[in-house]
Amino acid sequence: MLQTLTERLFDDADRTALDPLALFEEWFALAQEAEPNDPHAMAFASVDGDGLPDVRMVLLNARDERGFSFFTNFQSTKGHQLLDQPKGAMVMHWKSLRRQIRMRGPVEQVTPAEADAYFASRAKGSQIASSVSQQSRPLENRQTLLDEVAQRTSQIGEDGVTRPPHWSGFRLVPSSIEFWKDGEFRLHDRVRFTREGIDQPWTSQRLYP
Ligand SMILES: Cc1cc2nc3c(=O)[nH]c(=O)nc-3n(C[C@H](O)[C@H](O)[C@H](O)COP(=O)(O)O)c2cc1C
Numbered sequence: 001m002l003q004t005l006t007e008r009l010f011d012d013a014d015r016t017a018l019d020p021l022a023l024f025e026e027w028f029a030l031a032q033e034a035e036p037n038d039p040h041a042m043a044f045a046s047v048d049g050d051g052l053p054d055v056r057m058v059l060l061n062a063r064d065e066r067g068f069s070f071f072t073n074f075q076s077t078k079g080h081q082l083l084d085q086p087k088g089a090m091v092m093h094w095k096s097l098r099r100q101i102r103m104r105g106p107v108e109q110v111t112p113a114e115a116d117a118y119f120a121s122r123a124k125g126s127q128i129a130s131s132v133s134q135q136s137r138p139l140e141n142r143q144t145l146l147d148e149v150a151q152r153t154s155q156i157g158e159d160g161v162t163r164p165p166h167w168s169g170f171r172l173v174p175s176s177i178e179f180w181k182d183g184e185f186r187l188h189d190r191v192r193f194t195r196e197g198i199d200q201p202w203t204s205q206r207l208y209p
């Protein structure tokens with residue numbers, strides 16, 4: 001009988017050839033069916049200049065063998081932190097599945113072409129919002145933001161919205177990926193994959209819960 005990748009993941013006799021990115025896809029497909037909203041939401045942690053961690057939710061965008069990306073304002077708090085210290089960690093928790101995936105690793109910027117392509121695919125309202133929002137900086141009151149959006153909307157008219165150069169994507173290049181599945185009486189299953197670099201093979205290890 002064909003086993004799912006997840007069955008093989010937690011089968012201690014047979015884990016060697018498993019690809020954590022394929023496992024991610026198996027879990028993410030289940031999450032897309034089960035989660036009431038935002039199965040692609042993830043908490044993303046960065047560190048500030050004092051080494052103090054910071055964390056916020058973002059939406060996972062593209063993912064491929066290069067890594068896992070999200071889009072944001074590079075002049076935001078997280079933008080400054082990640083430009084200054086390009087490393088991060090993320091966690092996705094799907095309550096409906098009682099499963100968690102964590103990743104850590106260096107962070108790189110997506111290419112301008114990738115950012116342009118994604119920006120162009122977004123709703124015009126979201127494009128305008130991203131071009132107006134001075135993300136993470138003080139805002140006097142909500143009406144100020146609404147006025148700025150209205151002004152930009154009438155300026156643009158029927159034209160397309162150009163991606164602001166400071167709105168782009170960061171890509172986490174995982175050096176570790178951990179899969180966690182809920183077990184009875186807190187006897188959860190955990191397996192962590194690690195690699196020395198993007199060209200290096202993954203090795204895996206079961207961990208105590
Ligand atoms: C479910 C969810 C998804 C979010 N996705 C994004 C996102 O993809 N990009 C983004 O810039 N902010 C996103 N936000 C807002 C961030 O959590 C955060 O408030 C904002 O980016 C400012 O973070 P910073 O001050 O640490 O830079 C999201 C918030 C939630 C609750």
Ligand SMILES: Cc1ncc(COP(=O)(O)O)c(C=O)c1O
Pocket residue numbers: 059071072122126
């Ligand atoms: C401020 C902000 N930017 C970007 C995003 C990413 O969403 P999307 O690219 O789907 O508009 C979000 C999602 O919540 C957000 O809150």
